[in-house]
Amino acid sequence: MSALPEGFEPLEPFVDGWALGSADERMRQRLASAASEREAFFNAGKDLVPAALALLDKKSFDEHDPKEERLMLLMLSMAHVAQAVEIQQDDEPMHAHYARFITITRASADDNP
Amino acid sequence: MNDAVPGFEPVSKEDVAHLGTDPVPAGPYYEPAYFELEKAAIFRRTWMQVGHVCEIPEPGSFMVREFECADASILVTRVSDTEVRAFHNVCTHRGTILVEESAGTRSRFSCPYHKWTFANSGELLSAPDFDKFYVDKADCGLAEVAVDICAGLVFINLDPSPEQGLREFLGPIAQKLEGTPMARATAFSEYVYEVQANWKLTYDNFQENYHLRFLHPRSGEMANGPDNPFGYPERYEFFDPHRTQTIWSNPQAQPKPFQLMAFMKVAEFAMRDELDMVTRDYYGVFPNLFVLGTATTHFSQWIMPIAADRTRSVVRLYWIGEDDCASRRFAREFSLATALDIHSEDRAVIEAGHRGLASGALRHIHFQSQEALCRHLFNEVDRRVQAYKAQQQSGGDVA
Structure with a gap:
């Protein structure tokens, strides 16, 4: 059974690794992942983002079903992984070395205290 | 500057010479005794x-x-x-x-x-x-x-x-801050990091663009260009202990495709929130806060001194209203990730700066004219520290 809404099958292999519940986890997955993992995820997802957001925008967050919730979390991980793949490129290992000292303590997407 | 071409006119050396041109003593940037004086002269008596x-x-x-x-x-x-x-x-x-x-x-x-x-x-x-x-x-x-x-x-x-009351202390900066998204915010995203370095070294890193092309070759690509290879600001202003700079924006910047798509989302919501899309100002609020007031990359950084050689930075991106749709949530996460990338790259040099100075190797450090905000912070700190010392030595009431 599919973990994501119809039309987003190319992202299925990335649900386990990248559908993460907090911004800090999403950033840490970016920092901990191999370049090949990041590139595979980014390349599979980059052109699907507009369609995914258009689909998810049709409902409020409360109305999202579990498949839509996973898709939302993947889109949020794309925001992190795009920095690494598209902008940092081969500087990413050096960047990741320093970024690990940062903790995201609050994010608008998260359930904050 | 000799290598600037028409299109960008940097602030001249003469324009900021009123802040002083001498080398600055190194001790205040690492000595525990100076930090104790800052506590008494500044942190226990300033807004x-x-x-x-x-x-x-x-x-x-x-x-x-x-x-x-x-x-x-x-x-x-x-x-x-x-x-x-x-x-x-x-x-x-x-x-x-x-x-x-x-x-x-x-x-x-x-x-x-x-x-x-x-x-x-x-x-x-x-x-x-x-x-x-x-x-x-x-x-x-x-x-x-x-x-x-x-x-x-x-x-x-x-x-x-x-x-002084707060408004009197903030002076003209108060009204400028009132125009930022922060003034209307109901939510924020936040990240925190500590560095093994003095608070002024931490602050100064974010007060000059001289380092930008060296430390942020990729993440800072949008902030410099052939007209302005160092990405220097257009303007500096000083308001008693506070200071501002107007960030230069590269008209020829070419965002990457995904970045452009995400920026368009960020801009769409900034416009929907009726943010000021023109102002590109940075506000340095004495002693330990600065705010980047631009509509699409606004954040505040709160530089909390912990010890002479330890500082906690709290960076916040303020939001107006809760996430109301997936696109807005995505745009906010992208802004968060973008700001965080810049901050992470500065850590090593800030710590290396402290280590070098704390060795006692140097009696002085040097600020160029495009590091005027760093010099201004030092001037304002040291003026208060010296006044406090003088008061103490004369046995005056310094409580």
Whole structure:
């Protein structure tokens, strides 16, 4: 059974690794992942983002079903992984070395205290 | 500058020479004794940000903040829709820290030690077996701290009788801050990191663009260009202890495809929120806060001195309203990730700067004209430290 809404099958292999519940986890997955993992995820997802957001925008967050919730979390991980793949490129290992000292303590997407 | 071509006119050396041109002493950037003087001369007697009103949204909300730079723990409470109070987070019985949580909703606070219980307006409400004491309850209220609000930011002043009110202290900066998204914010994203370095070295890293092309070759690509290879600002202004710069924007910048798609989302919501899309100003608020006021990459950085060689940075991106749709949520996460990338790249040089200076190898450091904001911060800090020392030496009242 599919973990994501119809039309987003190319992202299925990335649900386990990248559908993460907090911004800090999403950033840490970016920092901990191999370049090949990041590139595979980014390349599979980059052109699907507009369609995914258009689909998810049709409902409020409360109305999202579990498949839509996973898709939302993947889109949020794309925001992190795009920095690494598209902008940092081969500087990413050096960047990741320093970024690990940062903790995201609050994010608008998260359930904050 | 010789290598600038028409299209960008950097601020001239002469324009900022009024701040001084001499080398700056190195000691204040690492010496523990100087840090102790800063505590007394600045941190215990200056308005400093303690948080944002959206952290205490309703009557009964409270927040606790540690001010290591003044050896203080501060409790801020919202008593009513219109009344915010601040206190030393210290039980008036025998000095125990009263509240351990960093935030919450509670209108009364009980000390864990002997259960003295205080209202969020500071009065001592009850204390077990109180008739055994030799004092009146009315004299046992929490020690109050001056508090005021500007642009949504809550400020405190640990001086029992501050020399200036907050508005007077902020001067023209107050109105500028009121125009930023922060002033209307109801939510924020935040990241925190500590560096092994003095607070002024940490602050200074974010007050000059001289380093930008070297430390941010990729993430800073959008902020420099052939007309302005260092990405220097268009303008500096000084308002007593505060300072501003107007960020130059590269008209020829070419965002990457995904970045462009995400920026368009960010801009769409900025316009929907009716943010000021033109202003590109940075506001340095003395002593330890700066705010980047642009509509699409706005953030504040709160530089908390912990020790002479330790500093905590708290970076916040303020939002107007909760996430109301997936696109807005995505745009906010992208802004968060973008800001974080820039910050992470500066860490190593800030720490290396402190290590080098703390070795005692140098008596002085040098600031060029495009590091004018760094020089201004040093001037304002040192003026207060020297005045405090002079007061002490003359036996004057410095409390």
